[in-house]
Amino acid sequence: MKKNGYKTGIAGKWMQGVSDKVQMMDGSLDARDPDVAKRVKENYKHLQESVKSTGFDYAESLYYVNPGQWWSDAPLYTPKELRHHNQEWITKGAIDFIEQSKDEPFFLYMPTTMVHDPMAHDSIKADPQVTQAGYLDEAPDVQPPRHTIFERLKGRGIDFDNIKPEQEMQAHFLSGTLWLDDGIGAVLDKLDELALADNTVVIYASDNGRKAKFSTYDSAAKMPCLIRWPGKIKPDSVCNELASNIDFAPTIYDICGITPPSNAVIDGKSLLPALTGGRYKRDHIFMEITVERAVVTDDRFKYIAVRYPPQIREKVDKGELYNHWCQPMEFGVWGHSYNAELYYPSYFDADQLYDLSKDPHEQNNLADNPDYSEKLTQMKKIMRMYSRNLPHPFAEFKKKNQS
Numbered sequence: 040m041k042k043n044g045y046k047t048g049i050a051g052k053w054m055q056g057v058s059d060k061v062q063m064m065d066g067s068l069d070a071r072d073p074d075v076a077k078r079v080k081e082n083y084k085h086l087q088e089s090v091k092s093t094g095f096d097y098a099e100s101l102y103y104v105n106p107g108q109w110w111s112d113a114p115l116y117t118p119k120e121l122r123h124h125n126q127e128w129i130t131k132g133a134i135d136f137i138e139q140s141k142d143e144p145f146f147l148y149m150p151t152t153m154v155h156d157p158m159a160h161d162s163i164k165a166d167p168q169v170t171q172a173g174y175l176d177e178a179p180d181v182q183p184p185r186h187t188i189f190e191r192l193k194g195r196g197i198d199f200d201n202i203k204p205e206q207e208m209q210a211h212f213l214s215g216t217l218w219l220d221d222g223i224g225a226v227l228d229k230l231d232e233l234a235l236a237d238n239t240v241v242i243y244a245s246d247n248g249r250k251a252k253f254s255t256y257d258s259a260a261k262m263p264c265l266i267r268w269p270g271k272i273k274p275d276s277v278c279n280e281l282a283s284n285i286d287f288a289p290t291i292y293d294i295c296g297i298t299p300p301s302n303a304v305i306d307g308k309s310l311l312p313a314l315t316g317g318r319y320k321r322d323h324i325f326m327e328i329t330v331e332r333a334v335v336t337d338d339r340f341k342y343i344a345v346r347y348p349p350q351i352r353e354k355v356d357k358g359e360l361y362n363h364w365c366q367p368m369e370f371g372v373w374g375h376s377y378n379a380e381l382y383y384p385s386y387f388d389a390d391q392l393y394d395l396s397k398d399p400h401e402q403n404n405l406a407d408n409p410d411y412s413e414k415l416t417q418m419k420k421i422m423r424m425y426s427r428n429l430p431h432p433f434a435e436f437k438k439k440n441q442s
Contacts, residue, residue, distance in 0.1 A: 041094065043297045046140045048097035050132030051150040053090050054104050060085040061103070066112035066119035075118060076173050082116055083172040095148075097139070100132025102171050105155040106162075121169050124152050124162035124215075128170050130222040131179040134229045141233045146291075149226070151219055158207060159215030160199055163188055182225040188217050240294055241267040244284065251379035254363065255326045255333035255343055256401055258382065268294075272314050280313045281321040281337055290314075325425040329363040332433060334421045341401070342418030343391040346434035355387070392418065 040047050061082050068075045083101070090098040103116045106123055115122065133149045140147075153159065163185050167178035189199040192213055202210050223243065230236040243265040250258040264282070266272060285307035292299050293309040313319035326333040330351075333343040347355055351365050360368035362380070380386040385404035392406040392415050405411040419436075426436035 040146045040291075040295070040297070041096070043295065044144050045295070046097070046143055046145045047095050047148075048099075048133075048136035048140065048145065049090060049095050049148045049150070050098075050100040050136060051129045051148070052102045052105065052152050053086070053098075053150070055093070057089040057103060058085050058092075061089070061116060063114035064116060064118055065114055066122075068118040070118040070120050070173060079117055079121070079173045086116075086171075097136050099135065100129045100170070102129075102152055105152055106171065107156040117171055121171060121173065123157065123165040123169050124159060124218075125167065125170050125179075126151065126153065126218045126222045127167060127179040127181055127185075128175070130225050131181045133222075133226050134181055137226070137229050137233065137235070141235060144295075151222065153219040154212055154215035158211045159218060160189075160202065160210045163214055163218060182221040185218075188214050188221070191217065237269045240271075240291075241265075242287065242291075244287070246284070250377065251382050252377040253329055254377075254379045254383075254386075255328060255331045255341075256379065256383055257341075257395070257399065259377075259379075260326055260333075266314060268314070273316070278310075278313050280310075280319055281324050281335065282310055282313070283307060283324045283326075286310050323421050325422075327429075330365065331363055332422060332426070332436070334418055334425065335395070336418070336421070339394065339396040340414060340418065341391075341393045341395055342406075342415065342422060343393075344419075344422060344434070344436070345387070345389050345391070346436075360387070390415070 062078070064075075064078060064082070070076060070079060086101055086103055087098045090101060106117075106121075112119060129149065129151055133147060136147055137145070166174075167185060168175040192199065195213055197206050197210050197213070199210065199214070227236070227241070230239050230241075245262045245264075247253075248259045248262065252259050254260070262284075286309065287307070289299070289305050289307045289309040290311055291297075293311040299305055308321065310319070311317070321337060323334050323336045326335070330347050331343060331345055333341060335341045345363065346352075347361065347365065351361050355361055360380075362368060363386075368380075383401055385391050385401075388404055388406065390406040391401075391404045392408075392411055393401045393403070394405060395401070406415055423436050426433050
């Protein structure tokens with residue numbers, strides 16, 4: 040993007056590794072102590088350097104990871120009191136970049152911390168000057184005030200001044216989503232204000248669902264994606280074609296008229312024809328996470344292969360329960376895959392075949408049904424095709440020369 044005249048910026052969460060100069064800090068430290076505050080700022084400076092070393096011109100309002108463990112004194116990159124969301128800070132970082140770049144082509148990446156832990160409603164009530172870079176001199180004023188979030192959520196059955204334990208997750212998702220929506224709205228308003236909206240493509244996408252996370256079931260892997268391009272994409276149109284997040288890079292290159300670098304491996308396919316009413320056809324897509332691989336075909340069938348490493352497979356065959364992270368199920372909340380084994384009855388099956396048109400919730404495994412033996416064979420062939428191009432082996436789907 041930079042070589043083709045684009046200024047590149049990021050504001051938000053970075054989870055792609057940092058320099059070893061970034062040091063863990065005990066959670067009990069006082070973030071207002073001058074020496075501690077200095078360490079926080081040094082950490083943040085090294086984080087910025089790490090991010091910029093990957094190619095970004097601009098890197099502000101950064102989080103090392105999700106600001107979780109706020110309840111704990113365990114070491115993280117900041118003292119505990121700074122481990123809160125601050126959506127306004129991320130929004131301001133994005134808006135500042137747009138204002139600085141308004142006279143040239145730009146690419147902005149805005150990965151937010153919503154709606155991960157800690158609880159959004161707790162962060163909304165926290166000091167608005169708290170950030171991963173320390174305390175701000177003043178809170179950002181770039182989107183609707185925080186206190187109005189709870190006011191606008193009245194009538195949803197939750198008293199945000201007295202949240203019951205069983206309402207915690209609902210309160211978190213309601214308030215966090217609205218807080219995020221305010222931030223996105225502020226960015227869109229800035230594009231309007233600067234008369235950039237008609238010449239700016241906005242892509243909104245998520246990476247996974249909460250239910251059965253770390254799996255290839257649709258509740259974890261099938262995500263909404265909204266794309267706005269005035270004059271090019273018809274308003275209120277819906278695309279039901281197969282698509283994958285690996286398609287974003289080639290789509291962005293295509294939209295910007297950029298030829299990918301000669302040494303770049305482009306796994307995805309440009310969605311531009313599908314977005315603008317052109318000819319687009321995708322026969323299948325591939326997914327992979329932990330010990331799962333899956334393929335989905337355009338006739339709405341999904342095949343999931345679960346292949347534990349041999350040492351774990353031996354224990355599973357003896358009746359021991361292991362999740363797909365290869366951890367024993369006795370580990371409690373981290374011993375399962377976000378309740379996937381409760382939602383999906385065939386979670387432990389090595390081969391799973393679903394007809395998503397008739398069984399969208401993936402409850403009826405057809406892999407052992409003789410009526411679908413031909414379909415299973417076909418799906419395994421597609422799986423083998425994808426696996427051939429991957430550097431790591433996967434049971435019987437591995438390359439012949441892989442160990």
